[in-house]
Amino acid sequence: MRDRWLACLLCIPSLLGAQQAQLASDAARAESTIVAAQFLSDIATLASDPFQGRAPGTRGEDSAVAFLERSFRRIGLKPGNPDGGYIQRVPLVGTTSRVDATAMFGGASQRLEQLTDIVAWSLRPDTIVTVRPSDMVFVGYGVKAPEYRWDDYKGVNVRGKVVVMLVGDPPIPDPRDSTRLDTTMFGGPAMTYYGRWTYKFETGAARGAAAVLLVHQTGPAGYPWTVVQSNAREKFEVAGGPQHVPVEGWIQLDVARRLFALGGHDFAALERAARTRAFRPVSLGGTASFTVRNAVRSVQSRNVVARLDGSDTKLKHEYVVLSAHWDGYGIGRAINGDSIYNGALDDASGAAWLLAEARAFKSLAVAPRRSLLFLAVTAEEAGLLGARWYGQHPLYPLSRTVANVNMDAMNPWGRTKGIVSLGYGRSSLEDVLAREAARDGRVVRADPEPEKGYFYRADHFEFARRGVPALSFLFPGTEYLDKPAGYEARVRGEYIARDYHKPFDEVKADWDTSGIVEDTRLLFRTTLSIAESAAWPVWR
Incomplete structure (x- = not known):
């Protein structure tokens, strides 16, 4: 009997090895x-003209949702x-x-002029929104950050005023090397x-501003003025969502320079001043007024x-959520005769x-040990609204x-050595990603364009801000293989x-879809490893 038990015990490692x-x-x-x-095939279907650009609240939404459900x-x-x-269901107000x-x-x-000088709107659910002539005040970057001892407002009351801000963070030179940022x-x-820009509008609303205008600069904004122009369309907010400043928008850089000069101010000089802690809000010496006529719908x-x-x-009651947004910009201003x-x-x-x-x-x-949710969210382009709604009303406890x-956009330009993780270094999930990437001879890299703030611009952020560790990807490839120098920046x-x-x-x-396939296979293994492990990932 003893020999039989010993033989059984000796079989266990080989059985486990075979199972693995x-x-x-x-x-x-x-x-x-x-x-x-x-x-x-799936991309071509979702991006086809019959889907009309997949804007929320349109036939395009009906088509996209039906396709995904099917x-x-x-x-x-x-x-x-x-x-x-x-x-x-995600209740929105358009x-x-x-x-x-x-x-x-x-x-x-x-x-x-709308589109030429400014792109402005109101997210107030009112058919008429009026801002009577109100003093224009420049508040630098519009930032109050106690942890950096930074306050662009310095106690100045901007209630009822038209607040003009710079987009991005204050760029502070490194005191040891002025060519780099601190x-x-x-x-x-x-x-x-x-x-x-979401933070800028939020702080303007909290301080009672009548309007917030962001000075558009392509570098810190992350996109040219033509992209801002495409934003002059129906906008959405979650029903019962936060109170917005009456008028929000962007002002074209050259227009801002001209208005500053009319008030006796040099834009470049005030921009330099705004990069210091000593900056104080500056009255621009003029007023602005707005009349907004809204078409409002639920x-x-x-x-x-x-x-x-x-x-x-046991672990089936824990969840890994894979997410992407299905929505797009729908039908808009025609460019070269194309409006979809x-x-x-x-x-x-x-x-x-x-x-x-x-x-x-x-x-x-055999399914992974943990359960998986596949979440296709709406209204990302309107400000991560579908992901925000899920975060506020999760179907399974957070x-x-x-x-x-989360995947925001794939890489259609070929295979790469590196895969870019937005928010590089923030969670232990990257250890799993790096281990799986190494199996392919690949490495995990930081975002090559960190100044564009992509970490805050994708749906994973609504999970991250509620404490759920997240991996997120946007054009995830870097260090292209078998491509000429400068290829990545060019495409x-x-x-x-x-x-x-x-x-x-x-x-x-x-399109070269080899990178799409390689990245998707890598993320399959990464997600499988997360779903199989009994350990919980953590933020760093």
Whole structure:
């Protein structure tokens, strides 16, 4: 009997080894189901003209939601809403603004033309929003950050005033090297939330400003004025959401310079002053007034969510959420005769990634130990509203949500050595990503454009701000293989200048989808590892 027990014990390691080998083989087979043809098919469908650019509250939303729900059903995933459906309703209020604006300096009236001089709107759910002539005040970067002993307001009351701000963080030179930014102040070259336009509008509203105008500069904004112009369309807020400043918007850089000069101020000099702690708000010596006529409507938009139950009796009640947004900019201002903003990369490619991951995970012989949620959110382009709604009304407790893996736009330009993690170094999830990347001879890299603040511009941020560790990706490739010097900067720059938030974001015949497939397979293994591990990831 003793010998029989000893023989059984000696068999256990070999049985466990065989089981691990079988699981690894199954994972490799599932990973191989991620192929370019299906990717291109899904992107082409979602970005096709019949989908009308997928704006919330339109026939395009109906088409996108139906396609995603139908795809999840065909894959064999369960409905993700505990009510038995694939839909989470997201109540929105849409406002389409027609804006008349005037500045007055020295008794001379200066009409501010919408699209040419400013792009302004009101998110107040009122048909008429009026800002009577109000003093214009320059508040630098509009930042109050006690941890950096920084206060651009210095106690100045801006209630009822038109506040003009610079976008981005104050760029503080490193005292040891004036050619570099001080990494101990804000994020150095990396944008913090203080630099985001959302923060600027929020602080203006909290201080009772009548209007907030951000001076557009392509570098810190992260996109040219043409992208701002494409933003002159219906805007959304969650029903019952925060109170907005009456008028929000952007002012073109040259127009700002001209208005500052009319008030006797040199824009460049005030911009330099704003980069110091000693800066105090400056009255510009003129007024601005606005009349906004809003078309207001209520919209029941939709997040689409599917579920793959975990295989472990205990861990199946913990969740890993994979997310991407399905929405785009819909039908807008025609450019070269085309008015459908197809949104192929941003973000039909992300939605296609979500479906590819769903197919791969469903094909596993044994599901991961933890449950997976596949969440396609609405209204990202309106300010992460679908993700915010999920964060405020989670279908499964965030206290049992282990991680979020989010894709905003894929890389259609070829294979890369590096994969870029937005918010590089913030969580232990990157250890898992780095381990899996190393299997492919790849490495994890920081965002090559940290000044653009992408960490705060994607849906994962609504999970991160509620404590859920997140990995997020936007054009995730870097260090392109077998490409000429300067290739990466050229293709990304061309996309932002030519296609981003324009009708030309369409499936291109010259796309190289090898990087899309490689990144998706890497994230499949990364997510599988997160879902299999009993350990919880942590923020650093």
